Amino acid sequence: MAIKAILFDFWGTLVENGARSPTRGTLMILRAPIEYTDFITRFEEVFFTQEFTSQEDAFKTVCEAFNVRPYPIVISKLIGLWNKNKLFAKAYPETVEVLQQLKDKGIKLAVVSNTHQGAVEEVLSKLDLAKYFDAVVLSYKHNALKQHGTLYDIALEQLGVSKDEALVVGDSVETDLEGAKTANIKGILIDRKGTREYPDKIATLSELDSKLG
16 A cells, blocks of 8 residues: 655654764763663653653653752753753754655655654754644653554544554664554664664665655
């Protein structure tokens, strides 16, 4: 069946982070005695699945989750790191051209992202990318992470397409593609550095057209 919709991951797929690996930077600031693979799971559950009254409140909650005292200097560094990530975020060179080509073909587009409050919306606006998307489904608004599959189901419902008419594109096997698998949607890995193994992958978004059949 022809592809009628593409569900894109945001960070690392359409847009480059403004700070190098902000999640690893967060662990370094917290200095929590925990392995990164365990940290990222818990961090996403805390930071990406709820709304907060302020950035200070958000990072105090993160500190509490890892038994780290929320000293003002720690909170300040965390706010600075994640604000830098938004401020210096930029679209990959081919992003706009590919999105426009897909829209011209009549394919519906969605962003589905594990993200914290306001970040994706701000960057979409700043980079003038919002106009390309028919749906924007964000983890913090729905109290769920992509790897559980729910966010993809929400996106499909908003787009009005079936699972076999959709395609997921993301840079993370563990979140984007495991979530797609859970939701029973075909997934393609974008592996810009050529360091990951996956049955169906591309190196840039420009190669996506060849996967649409």
